[in-house]
Amino acid sequence: MRILKVLFLLFILQVQAQQGGMWIPSLLEGMNEKEMKSMGMKMSASDIYDVNKSSLKDAVPHFNGGCTSEVISPKGLLLTNHHCGFAQIQSHSSVAHDYITDGFWAYRMEDELPNEDLVVTFIVKIEDVTNKVMDGVLVLNAESEKQKKIQDNIAALNLSLPKESWQENKIRTFYEGNQYMLFVTETYKDVRLVGAPPSAIGKFGSDTDNWVWPRHTGDFSLFRIYADKNNRPAAYSKDNVPYTPKHFLPISLDGVNEGDFTLVFGYPGKTTEYLPAVAIAQIVNELNPAKIEIRDKALKVADGFMRKDNAVKIQYASKYAGIANYWKKWIGETQGLKKSNALTIKKKQEAEFQQKVNKAGKQAEYGNLLSDFEKNYTAIAPYALSRDYFIEVVLRNTELLGVAYKMYQLEQIYNTKGEQAFTDRKNNLVAGLGEFYKDFNKNVDEKVFEQLIELYALKSPKQFLPSILMDADLKNLTSDVYGKSKLTDFSNTKALLSGDSKTVLANLNNDKAFQLVKAMADKFTKEVAPQYDEINLKITALQRTYMKAQLELNKDARIFPDANSTLRVTYGKVKGYAPKDATIYQPFTYLDGVLEKYIPGDYEFDVPAKLIDLYNKKDYGPYSDKGKMPVCFIGTNHTTGGNSGSPSIDAKGNLIGLNFDRVWEGTMSDIYYDPAICRNVMVDIRYVLFIIDKYAGAKNLINELKLVHPKTHKKL
Numbered sequence: 001m002r003i004l005k006v007l008f009l010l011f012i013l014q015v016q017a018q019q020g021g022m023w024i025p026s027l028l029e030g031m032n033e034k035e036m037k038s039m040g041m042k043m044s045a046s047d048i049y050d051v052n053k054s055s056l057k058d059a060v061p062h063f064n065g066g067c068t069s070e071v072i073s074p075k076g077l078l079l080t081n082h083h084c085g086f087a088q089i090q091s092h093s094s095v096a097h098d099y100i101t102d103g104f105w106a107y108r109m110e111d112e113l114p115n116e117d118l119v120v121t122f123i124v125k126i127e128d129v130t131n132k133v134m135d136g137v138l139v140l141n142a143e144s145e146k147q148k149k150i151q152d153n154i155a156a157l158n159l160s161l162p163k164e165s166w167q168e169n170k171i172r173t174f175y176e177g178n179q180y181m182l183f184v185t186e187t188y189k190d191v192r193l194v195g196a197p198p199s200a201i202g203k204f205g206s207d208t209d210n211w212v213w214p215r216h217t218g219d220f221s222l223f224r225i226y227a228d229k230n231n232r233p234a235a236y237s238k239d240n241v242p243y244t245p246k247h248f249l250p251i252s253l254d255g256v257n258e259g260d261f262t263l264v265f266g267y268p269g270k271t272t273e274y275l276p277a278v279a280i281a282q283i284v285n286e287l288n289p290a291k292i293e294i295r296d297k298a299l300k301v302a303d304g305f306m307r308k309d310n311a312v313k314i315q316y317a318s319k320y321a322g323i324a325n326y327w328k329k330w331i332g333e334t335q336g337l338k339k340s341n342a343l344t345i346k347k348k349q350e351a352e353f354q355q356k357v358n359k360a361g362k363q364a365e366y367g368n369l370l371s372d373f374e375k376n377y378t379a380i381a382p383y384a385l386s387r388d389y390f391i392e393v394v395l396r397n398t399e400l401l402g403v404a405y406k407m408y409q410l411e412q413i414y415n416t417k418g419e420q421a422f423t424d425r426k427n428n429l430v431a432g433l434g435e436f437y438k439d440f441n442k443n444v445d446e447k448v449f450e451q452l453i454e455l456y457a458l459k460s461p462k463q464f465l466p467s468i469l470m471d472a473d474l475k476n477l478t479s480d481v482y483g484k485s486k487l488t489d490f491s492n493t494k495a496l497l498s499g500d501s502k503t504v505l506a507n508l509n510n511d512k513a514f515q516l517v518k519a520m521a522d523k524f525t526k527e528v529a530p531q532y533d534e535i536n537l538k539i540t541a542l543q544r545t546y547m548k549a550q551l552e553l554n555k556d557a558r559i560f561p562d563a564n565s566t567l568r569v570t571y572g573k574v575k576g577y578a579p580k581d582a583t584i585y586q587p588f589t590y591l592d593g594v595l596e597k598y599i600p601g602d603y604e605f606d607v608p609a610k611l612i613d614l615y616n617k618k619d620y621g622p623y624s625d626k627g628k629m630p631v632c633f634i635g636t637n638h639t640t641g642g643n644s645g646s647p648s649i650d651a652k653g654n655l656i657g658l659n660f661d662r663v664w665e666g667t668m669s670d671i672y673y674d675p676a677i678c679r680n681v682m683v684d685i686r687y688v689l690f691i692i693d694k695y696a697g698a699k700n701l702i703n704e705l706k707l708v709h710p711k712t713h714k715k716l
Contacts, residue, residue: 082202266646
């Protein structure tokens with residue numbers, strides 16, 4: 001008996017150690033299916049992914065290309081995160097109808113709000129097409145020629161491979177170019193806003209609690225997919241009808257316990273799990289610190305204005321959240337990589353890899369990989385840093401410079417493609433800039449510019465600085481640019497873009513903001529980007545060969561492909577963690593914690609009066625757990641950006657939660673997954689239902705859902 005107990009313990013430890021990974025759902029049969037069942041899953045691989053009958057994949061569409069969502073009713077009702085739908089919530093908001101502050105609920109379908117350009121995409125089929133993509137590639141010598149041939153093959157296959165007229169073929173690369181998969185997709189273009197809690201619920205804790213556990217955020221919003229009379233994708237029309245899904249997720253009212261199996265389905269954006277140690281060192285010591293400092297200064301400026309003026313708060317709410325998200329992520333990622341000794345572990349793995357290469361007699365193919373990585377990452381370092389400064393300062397965090405860069409691109413189009421292409425792009429620019437200027441505030445942006453241009457001038461690699469920033473009086477430069485540029489105002493910008501190409505370009509070249517960006521962009525496009533791209537192409541080729549070697553020399557290893565915004569499955573268990581000495585985090589939070597954090601009037605920790613009243617009365621309906629209202633829970637699922645809005649599914653295929661974050665100590669899981677501290681954060685589905693039902697009174701939505709009791713088998 002003692003031997004059996006020891007063997008069982010070893011088995012459990014092995015399963016725990018194996019958690020992590022983002023798996024292609026069409027390839028789960030075999031090792032993954034056995035592992036999931038050993039962890040408590042009651043479904044089969046075909047219940048998760050099947051081409052011939054409905055399966056979980058049919059209920060999990062990509063939400064607007066950046067998040068995940070799930071269908072939760074037979075009438076196309078869609079659940080995703082509040083932060084995923086925030087841009088739509090904001091676009092419908094005004095000072096008179098402030099859905100950010102007050103929330104929005106459609107109690108009738110005719111009250112649901114259409115959203116221009118919002119789409120959701122379903123996966124119909126996944127198929128391996130590696131041999132077709134690689135046809136004629138290996139005979140080529142130059143890496144640039146290989147990449148061109150691959151792209152040409154992909155373009156031809158996207159057109160020639162079978163699909164329905166309303167579907168699309170999309171081919172994506174896996175294992176750093178060692179495998180190619182075809183995704184047949186259907187994209188629905190009429191997606192309407194149905195419900196969203198106030199930000200005091202949907203963004204509770206805001207940036208302070210972002211990436212942090214314990215968490216108490218009801219991060220959800222509701223949309224509905226509409227289709228034509230044949231249930232096919234169609235542009236918005238009042239004649240469209242609610243979409244009838246192939247599958248929708250039943251919702252469990254039984255909640256979760258520690259140790260329960262969890263499956264998270266979604267579209268993780270990007271991971272780099274197989275980077276060499278030299279690349280991780282560059283991220284930790286050079287690139288992340290620079291980006292963190294830039295965003296830190298931009299956020300402090302915006303925060304100061306937002307706290308004083310509600311109109312500015314509405315203008316900048318979505319932008320601020322977007323900037324803060326990765327700022328805080330990079331901080332946690334850097335700390336996590338250091339805490340978990342990722343660099344040391346990677347170096348040890350590389351030493352073992354080199355031994356395997358030598359043992360297999362593969363020195364000619366793989367023997368110089370690690371030294372070549374070292375050489376190329378050393379060469380790319382100044383270009384990578386300069387590139388990050390340009391992207392962060394010009395393109396992402398200073399809005400005036402960003403719009404001036406669009407004008408710079410307009411000039412480049414004229415120079416390379418001529419008058420007609422210039423006119424077309426100019427007209428598109430004018431048509432789209434109205435939305436930009438609606439949320440542009442010159443005073444805020446000027447203060448951001450003042451802070452960031454100083455960093456650019458003093459800390460980006462000096463050899464790539466334009467002369468205009470060499471020993472410049474930056475305060476005078478700031479007042480000059482924002483005091484004289486016509487690009488700070490929409491009407492002046494339209495006037496600047498009026499006339500033929502020669503007139504427009506002459507006017508642009510006399511504009512102070514354009515002059516600055518042109519000088520910065522010329523340096524970047526001529527001296528940084530080409531050299532970066534050339535070295536990065538070599539690194540890409542090395543990474544592909546390194547990945548090939550890993551697969552070849554570790555045939556029985558558990559190697560999953562890096563995330564690339566394609567549909568993936570990650571599985572784990574509900575589990576707490578110990579981030580540091582004498583600190584143990586339980587895996588659940590409750591409404592009690594919301595009230596413990598409550599700060600009246602604070603934009604991050606205010607609590608709506610009705611929610612306080614429901615708490616005081618303990619009026620939780622059928623959604624409570626032993627008299628308490630669950631809010632969030634954590635698990636060992638391996639997630640990243642793009643998994644926002646992903647369903648958390650129980651062992652039997654029922655919805656139990658909504659993924660929205662990771663814990664700060666584990667944000668390095670994009671680069672290195674440590675099962676001891678990497679945890680994903682989910683809203684308990686019972687809290688979502690409680691807010692819809694008891695807070696919003698949206699019984700119309702509750703009545704659409706299929707609520708089940710998979711553990712207790714109670715009848716509803």
